[in-house]
Amino acid sequence: MVLINENYLKLTESYLFSDIKKKVTAYQEQHPEARIISLGIGDVTRPIVPAIIEAMHKAVDEMGHAETFRGYGPEQGYRFLQDRIIEHDYRSRGVELDADEIFVGDGAKSDLGNIGDILSVKNRVAVTDPVYPVYVDTNVMAGRAGELAGDGEHWSQIVYLPCTAENNFVPALPTERPDIIYLCYPNNPTGTALSKEELQKWVDYALENESLILFDAAYEAFIHDENIPHSIYEMKGAKQVAIEFRSFSKTAGFTGLRCGYTVVPKELKLYNAAGEKVGVNRLWNRRQTTKFNGTSYIVQRAAEAAYSQLGTQQIKESIEYYMRNARLLKESLQRIGLQIFGGDNAPYIWVKTPNGLSSWKFFDRLLHECHIVGTPGVGFGPSGEGYFRLTAFGRYEDTVEAISRIQEWKL
Amino acid sequence: MVLINENYLKLTESYLFSDIKKKVTAYQEQHPEARIISLGIGDVTRPIVPAIIEAMHKAVDEMGHAETFRGYGPEQGYRFLQDRIIEHDYRSRGVELDADEIFVGDGAKSDLGNIGDILSVKNRVAVTDPVYPVYVDTNVMAGRAGELAGDGEHWSQIVYLPCTAENNFVPALPTERPDIIYLCYPNNPTGTALSKEELQKWVDYALENESLILFDAAYEAFIHDENIPHSIYEMKGAKQVAIEFRSFSKTAGFTGLRCGYTVVPKELKLYNAAGEKVGVNRLWNRRQTTKFNGTSYIVQRAAEAAYSQLGTQQIKESIEYYMRNARLLKESLQRIGLQIFGGDNAPYIWVKTPNGLSSWKFFDRLLHECHIVGTPGVGFGPSGEGYFRLTAFGRYEDTVEAISRIQEWKL
The missing domain is CATH 3.90.1150.10 (Aspartate Aminotransferase, domain 1)
Known part of the structure; x- marks a missing residue:
C-alpha cells in the first residue's frame, strides 16, 4: 500500500x-x-523593457550556434549574474556577499516553497497575519502547521503575528518563541513597509532567541522612502539569522520569464539534533544541486540585462x-x-x-x-x-x- | 534552537x-x-535547431509588447504545449491523456526530486542498481533511505535491483515488495532498454502488489528498435500504477533552456493512512500550484516548436x-x-x-x-x-x- x-x-x-x-x-x-x-x-x-528583450535575442542566437551553445549551467546560477546581483543589490548598500552565497532560481515562490526541505519538521513557524498563502500552505504540506482550528482559519502549531490598523501594520514581537519567522517587506498583501529601526528589532530578536528569519524582499524595487531597508542584510547581525528571497518578477516584469534568487550567508548556522551548529549554505547547495538544474540561460541573461545602465533606467x-x-x-x-x-x-x-x-x-x-x-x-x-x-x-x-x-x- | x-x-x-x-x-x-x-x-x-531558435525569437518579441506580453502562466504549463505533447508523444502511440494529466516543468530532475513531496516518508523505495544518483539522494533527504551500510554503498531501507551483464541488465522482480519503484528506460547509465514484454511484467507486478512506478523516460527519443516502448502507458494497466517523467533536455538539447513534463494519470490512486484511496493527480497539482510558478513562456514556445514538422525533422x-x-x-x-x-x-x-x-x-x-x-x-x-x-x-x-x-x- x-x-x-x-x-x-x-x-x-x-x-x-x-x-x-x-x-x-x-x-x-x-x-x-x-x-x-x-x-x-x-x-x-x-x-519587458527593450534592453532585456535585446539581451534575450542575443542569448537565443548564442544557443543556435555550436561555438556559443550552453548546456547545463551551474545549478546555483551563472557567475555573470551572481556578480551583478552582488554589485547592484548589495555592495551599493554596504553589504558584502560572496558569489557562492547567491543561488539563482526560477522565482521566489519555488525557493520559498522548497526552503523547508532543509529544515526539520519539528520547527515552530511564525507568520505575520495577513500573509502570502504560500508560507502557510507549504508548512501544512511539510507537517509543521499542526491542525486547522474549528474557525477554519488558524493552524494549531503556527504562531500568528497580527498586522492591522491597530498596530499600524507593524507586527509585535512574538510572546511565544518561534524557530522560523517569515517576514515579507515591503509587504504583500498590506503594501506597508518596515523602517530600518523596526526591522533591526526583528533581527535582534532572532539573534537573541536563535530564530531564523525567512525574509521575502520581492517588492524591494518599489521602495521610495530613504529609511526603508532594501535588504535585511542592511541590519546588523542579519547574516547570522536570515535567508533573503528576491525576485525579478515584480522588479523587471519577469512573472512569465521566471527568475529570482536566494541569499544564504555562510555565517548562518543552525543546529543538528545533537545540538551542534551546521552551516546552512552547504545544505541549500546540496538541495539545489540534487533537485534543481539551474534557471534557463536565456532568462539569466535577461536578468543580467536588468542591471545594465539602460536596463535599470527602463x-x-x-x-x-x-x-x-x-x-x-x-x-x-x-x-x-x-x-x-x-x-x-x-x-x-x-x-x-x-x-x-x-x-x-x-x-x-x-x-x-x-x-x-x-x-x-x-x-x-x-x-x-x-x-x-x-x-x-x-x-x-x-x-x-x-x-x-x-x-x-x-x- | x-x-x-x-x-x-x-x-x-x-x-x-x-x-x-x-x-x-x-x-x-x-x-x-x-x-x-x-x-x-x-x-x-x-x-538548438533553427525551428526552435526562430520560435524563441518570436516569443521574446511577444514579451516586448504590451498587447502580446505574458505574465504568470498556468503553473501546469500552457495548453498549447500540453496539446502538442498529448498529440505527438501519446496519441500517436495509442495512449489517450487529458491536458490536466500533463504538468510542464523546468526539467525532469526537478520533478523527480520533488515528487517525493506528495508521498509518505514511510514508503519503501526500490531502485535499479546502477542508477541515476538523484533517485537515491532525494530519498535520503526525505528520510526514506534509512542508514548507510558499512560498505558505504547500500542504504538500509532501499531495495536494490542489480542490473549487470549476468542478467543482461534486465532487473529481476523484487523478492521484497517495495512501495515505490524507480525505473529509467532507456537506461541511464547502462544505455540498455526494456522490451515491451519486460516492461509489461513490471506494470503487472505493480498492479498485483499495489506498487507505484516512477518511470523516467528522459531518453525515449533515442529509441530505435520497434519493440522498445517509448512510454510506460503503452503497457496495459500502467495508468493505474505509474507516473512518467519526460524531458526536452536530451531530446531537443534543452539542458540549458530547461523544460520537461510529468504525467500523472487521473486513474492513479494511492492510499491515505486510513486505507482510503486518494487521487494523486490533484495532490501533484496542489504541490505545483503552491511551490512552482510555471516554466518560462519562451521556453514553452521552444518546446512547442520541437513538435513542429520542421522542428521534428531538425x-x-x-x-x-x-x-x-x-x-x-x-x-x-x-x-x-x-x-x-x-x-x-x-x-x-x-x-x-x-x-x-x-x-x-x-x-x-x-x-x-x-x-x-x-x-x-x-x-x-x-x-x-x-x-x-x-x-x-x-x-x-x-x-x-x-x-x-x-x-x-x-x-
Missing part, C-alpha cells in the same frame, strides 16, 4: 485565486456586457508607471472617505472595508456593482478580515476607469 | 560529478599540454548525430576486445572494465594515459563496480579522436 503525504489532505481544496477566478467567470457569463477590470492578482502588465520607468497607479488609487479612494494603507513603498493598496463589510461581501459588491476585481483580505489570513487588496499592476487607463467607477459607487 | 533536516547530514559530502571535475582539473593543471576529451557528463553539445538529425557517435564508440571498442553494452537505444555506452580493473582505476588510467574523461560505473551504485560509462553526446571529431586514442592504448 503506497501511502501519500497525509499532510496534503489537511489543505483546503481550493486556493484563494482560483476561488476568485471562479466567481469572476461565473459573473462574466451571466453578464457578458460587463467590462470587468482586474486589480486582483499581483501580476504585472507592462512589457525598468525604473515601469516601476514609476505602477507607482503612479498606486498613488492615484490611494489618493482618490482616500478622497471618497475610504481608509487606505500601503501604496507608498509597494504596489499594493490595502483598503479597510467600509461599514463593517466582510472582505468577501466587499468583493462581491465591488464585482457586481463596479465590475472591479480585487482580493478579499481574509484570503490572506484571519487578520485580513475587513480589509481588501487592490494592486497597482493594472494598465493606467484601467486604473483611472476603476477609480471613476468607485467614485460614483453608492456604497 | 532551529533544527535542520537531519537527513541531509547522512549524505556524503560530495557528488559524483564534482569528484570527477576535481580530478580532471587537478590533472589538467599538472599537464597543461594534455587535450582532454570529455565523454563523461551527460550533457548535449549540438546547438531534432531527428541531432539525435542521429549522437547515435552515430554511439555506434562508432560501440563498434570500435568491441573490435579491440572490450565488452560493451547499451548504445543501441540510448546515448550511453556501458563498458565492462578489462582485466578486473575497478571503475575508478579505469577512470584514472583513461584520464592519465588517453586524456579521456568518462564516468566510473560504481558512482551510480554498487552494481556499477567494474563498469564505466561513456556518452555519445560529444562532438563527432572528438569521439573519433577518443576512439583512436583508445585503440592505440596499451591496456
